[in-house]
Amino acid sequence: MERRMSVVQVIPLGGVGEIGKNCTAVREGEDIVLIDCGLSFPDEDMMGVDIVIPDFTYLVENADKVRGVFLTHAHEDHVGGLPYLLKQIRVPVYCTEFTQALIRQKLEERLTRDRIDIRVFKPGDIIQAGKLSVEPVRVTHSIPENCSMAIRTSHGIVLFTGDFKFDFTPVDGKLANITRFGELGVEGVVALFSDSTNVDRTGWGPSESTVTEGLRAVFTSAPGRVLITTFASNIHRLQQAYDVAAETGRKVAVIGRRMEQNVDICERLGYLKVPKETRIRLDEVQNYPDDKLVIFTTGSQGEPMSALVQMSKGTYGRMQIKRGDTLAYSARPIPGNEGAIWRTINRLFEQGCRVVYDSPTPIHVSGHAYQEELKMMVNLTRPYY
Ligand SMILES: [Zn+2]
Structure with a gap:
């Protein structure tokens, strides 16, 4: 009998080519992991619409294969769709202690407790999800406790940066784990999915x-x-x-x-x-x-x-x-x-x-990587795709 190589599928349910409702499924064989579950806000011409959520049909149809939702951070465009997903399927949610603290109350306002199964991880933990595994890697952004997600498949690592910037003087002193990104690059990143919000901004973003x-x-x-x-x-x-x-x-x-x-x-x-x-x-x-x-x-x-x-x-x-x-x-x-x-x-x-709102000494900086930071991520992780 012919032995078939298994296929790794990356299925965006939102967040590609738009700002908001980040939600991507990664599937190999009988196992699916979901990275983030966000919402987006309506355009001004979407009259009477309060929020926009991803289309969960694929996940509902394959509910028995979904091993977990892994949250990169607690922004609404990455977690806001969760109550609507958890109403439809039962699945554990993995996140940092900080993210848990911010989302738990919102989930409890909309769901019965038996539908909420939150499991807290620390950056560097390796979480088994069927035959796949997921490793959160610390990175900096405009919210504490932010992680990229390295998913190990039989073809190598599929890496989601999540929202990120390389901030070398973060307010909480918790630096991005640049060493780990380099190590993942050596181990073999088959595909990198990177934040690209500020891809049009040259240089390095301010801390x-x-x-x-x-x-x-x-x-x-x-x-x-x-x-x-x-x-x-x-x-x-x-x-x-x-x-x-x-x-x-x-x-x-x-x-x-x-x-x-x-x-x-x-x-x-x-x-x-x-x-x-x-x-x-x-x-x-x-x-x-x-x-x-x-x-x-x-x-x-x-x-x-x-x-x-x-x-x-x-x-x-x-x-x-x-x-x-x-x-x-x-x-x-x-x-x-x-x-x-x-x-x-x-x-x-x-x-x-x-x-x-626009002072010479800025009172706002972006939480997303500029061009040189994006290049640094690519150079560290050396993805095949
Ligand atoms: Zn964000």
């Missing part, structure tokens, strides 16, 4: 820690309160804002449900180190002069129900914008959200709030 300087400039020059908005999961950004607030004698209050949740979880687990006596409750804000205050707020994407958007409309019950406020817009619009964001910023200007 996340350069943002401290920009925040310092805003915090010291602002005549009154500083409001800062960023992605609620950008813990390293919030850490820097905390540190600069303490350094400039300002207290920090946090508003917006997702921001409060994430800050609380990360403070408890030690991912956010809050300088002594810096955080205050929102109802304590009135006890301090305006130029001694910083407010972390949700709304960086112009989400209609977010604290920032409601404040810009004067409809937020817990706090109002006043003349002399400064908003540090420490984010970038996700494509599709530009209109909502600029309308929010315009309304803030109308109320006498200064908005800093």
Whole structure:
């Protein structure tokens, strides 16, 4: 009988040629592993649509073969589709402790507990998934505890970088495991699937820690309160804002449900180190002069129900914008959200709030690799494809 070589299939269910809903199945024989399970946000012409999720038909049809979902990191475009998948199939979810901390509550809000099976790994663990195995490798990005995934098949390693940049001065000091990428290259990477978000940007991207300087400039020059908005999961950004607030004698209050949740979880687990006596409750804000205050707020994407958007409309019950406020817009619009964001910023200007969004010392840097970093990944891992 003729012996057939087994085939490794890589099946993208989303995230290729678009930003968002990253979700890729890798199959060899009777085993399937899934890398990420994200959602994306609708374009402005998708009226009445709140979120977009991948088409899970293939996974539902092959549910008995899916050995696990492996999460590279906790961004919504990599994990946001999970509740919808887990409603349809039962499968263990593998991720870091940090990712687990951020997603568990969201899953429990939408699923019964018997459908949630989260297994925590550390970078460097090797997780058996049928005849395949998966090894998470630490890499840097705009959220803590980010991993690339090396899948061992009978043809060699299939490597997914996940979202990444090579940041040599990360805020938490946890460097990308460059040595390991080199070793995987020697072992044999048959195919590399790389983040390409910033493939059009030449050179090296700036380190996340350069943002401290920009925040310092805003915090010291602002005549009154500083409001800062960023992605609620950008813990390293919030850490820097905390540190600069303490350094400039300002207290920090946090508003917006997702921001409060994430800050609380990360403070408890030690991912956010809050300088002594810096955080205050929102109802304590009135006890301090305006130029001694910083407010972390949700709304960086112009989400209609977010604290920032409601404040810009004067409809937020817990706090109002006043003349002399400064908003540090420490984010970038996700494509599709530009209109909502600029309308929010315009309304803030109308109320006498200064908005800093494009300062000479940046208050935002990208979490994605520029051209030279992408070349470095290719050179380290030396993929066949
Ligand atoms: Zn990401």
